[in-house]
Amino acid sequence: MPGKAILTLIFFLFLLISFFLFFGTVDFRSYSFPLYPSPYGQPSSCHIGPPPLRVFMYDLPRRFNVGMLDRRSSGDTPVNAHNLPSWPTNSGLRKQHSVEYWMMASLLYEGVDDQGTREAVRVLDPDSADAFFVPFFSSTSFNTHGHNMTDPDTEIDRQLQIDLLEFLRKSKYWQRSGGRDHVIPMHHPNAFRFLRNQVNASILIVADFGRYPKNMSNLSKDVVAPYVHVVDSFKDDDTQDPFESRTTLLFFQGRTIRKDEGIVRAKLAKILVGYNDVHYQSSFASGENIKAASEGMRSSKFCLHPAGDTPSSCRLFDAIVSHCVPVIVSDRIELPYEDELDYTEFSIFFSYQEALEPGYMVQQLRQVPKERWFKMWMRLKNISHHYEFQYPPKREDAVDMLWRQVRHKLPGAKLTEHRIKRLKIPDWWGQRRR
Known part of the structure; x- marks a missing residue:
């Protein structure tokens, strides 16, 4: 009797394996032999991810x-x-x-x-x-x-x-x-x-x-979405000692008279005057000034990003592709891809109150250890490709990342679309009493 039971079990296992192999629903080689090529053309150890x-x-x-x-x-x-047509070079x-x-x-x-x-x-x-x-x-x-x-x-x-x-x-x-x-x-x-x-x-x-x-x-x-950076990307940033080669502590160049929250720029101009290792200059965008700003960012450890007419501006992304650690002064800025990227790994944040306290921000930046700055610089080099807008497009460039963000938003859009078809009281959840 035990022998018949074993033979019956082997027979059913044989049928089961034959079924899966015939219909192609399981690739047993990927389980038994992880290094054996998968019949679908991809190594079994690779995560393919969702379709486009x-x-x-x-x-x-x-x-x-x-x-x-x-x-x-x-x-x-x-x-x-x-x-x-190509994007105009004189835009x-x-x-x-x-x-x-x-x-x-x-x-x-x-x-x-x-x-x-x-x-x-x-x-x-x-x-x-x-x-x-x-x-x-x-x-x-x-x-x-x-x-x-x-x-x-x-x-x-x-x-x-x-x-x-x-x-x-x-x-x-x-x-x-x-x-x-x-x-x-x-x-x-x-x-x-x-x-x-x-x-x-x-x-x-x-x-x-x-x-x-x-x-x-x-x-x-x-x-x-990030702004499209206007300075050239720093492609050959391979200095042996980048911390020492960047002789300027903090760099800013741009308009200092802005409206709304941008009034902080004029206030910072008064606070940051008199420091030998701080460059804070008012200028308008021009080909010559953009080139000067690019050189300044590449030779600075930190690049200041105060609010302009809005909390964000192109300057932040110019700093990222220049591998200059952004110093973000804002109480309510929202940043691209933040569900995937931790900006505290490559940026430093100050509130308005902290930034406008005389001497505080410069003192804090001078106390940043070389090792910590180096890690932030390395992180900038590793993630800066996420801020490149280019044609032909490339995997995980700026547009690719944006489409990934769109994918993340679609389930919520579909949920709203379905709910609104049957709700008798539109948006009752948002109108409920607290």
């Missing part, structure tokens, strides 16, 4: 996007990888709000990433899409069409927003979700300023939450 986010991009007339970069490329011919500070361009370009790219699968790929069938990208260059529109808000050309910016909303409202996919699975870049604080409250349910790509009302933008649904 499937993004449908609307085909908008070029006047909504690249037509603003090159008036000769206007018209209604859809943009593709072959006729995509100056407009480049810092060009996130919209690089996100669009990443979806148009038809090549293969040799570093692994990208976070998002374009699909041409909207029914198969996880998210929808709206390629309206709202920041470029503001900068191009009457950016001083009083120019007659401002009406062009307004009309583009009106036309875009009319287009989206006709889309059954916009109607289906109320726009909640639609991604709209609004990087400049004045982008989409006329009708932004009509797209507040969408996943917005913003630079700073400080300029948006709470009922329009929040961290639960929107993505904080």
Whole structure:
């Protein structure tokens, strides 16, 4: 009897193994022989991760996007990888709000990433899409069409927003979700300023939450995007002793007269005067000044980032790609990718009160041990590629990281979409008494 039981057990095990091998649902070699190549073309020890986010991009007339970069490329011919114009080299500070361009370009790219699968790929069938990208260059529109808000050309910016909303409202996919699975870049604080409250349910790509009302933008649904840095990246930062070679303790160069929280800059100018190892200079953006700022950051241990018109600015990301440890003065700044990156590993933070106490900030920075600074410098070198906007796109560059952030927001958008269909009292949870 025991012999028959053993033979029966072996027979059933044989059938079970044959079933899995035939249907291909289990790769036993990956369990028994971890170093043996998997039949699926990947080593079993590698974590492949989720498939790319499937993004449908609307085909908008070029006047909504690249037509603003090159008036000769206007018209209604859809943009593709072959006729995509390069970002203008003479765009100056407009480049810092060009996130919209690089996100669009990443979806148009038809090549293969040799570093692994990208976070998002374009699909041409909207029914198969996880998210929808709206390629309206709202920041470029503001900068191009009457950016001083009083120019007659401002009406062009307004009309583009009106036309875009009319287009989206006709889309059954916009109607289906109320726009909640639609991604709209609004990087400049004045982008989409006329009708932004009509797209507040969408996943917005913003630079700073400080300029948006709470009922329009929040961290639960929107993505904080870095500014596009305007200084050149420090590619050959291989000094034997970087701490000693960076002779300036603290560096700042930029406008010192700003509004709102930016008034701290003028106050800091008075507090930081008289230190031989502190460079605090007022200047306007120009090719020459940007070059000087780049050289200054590369020769400084710490780079000061006080608020401007908004809590964040391009200066922070210039410092990161210059491997200059950011000193962030803010009480309410929000930072990109913070669910993945710990900024305290490569930045130092001061409140307004601490920064404006005479002598306090400089004293604290001088007491930072060389070993701690070196670790922060090394961390900057390791993560600075997350702040590179480039074409062709690369794995885990700035745009790839942004698409990953969009992926993180989609479950919440889907939850809201489903709940709103059946709720009799809209948003009862937010209106409940405490």
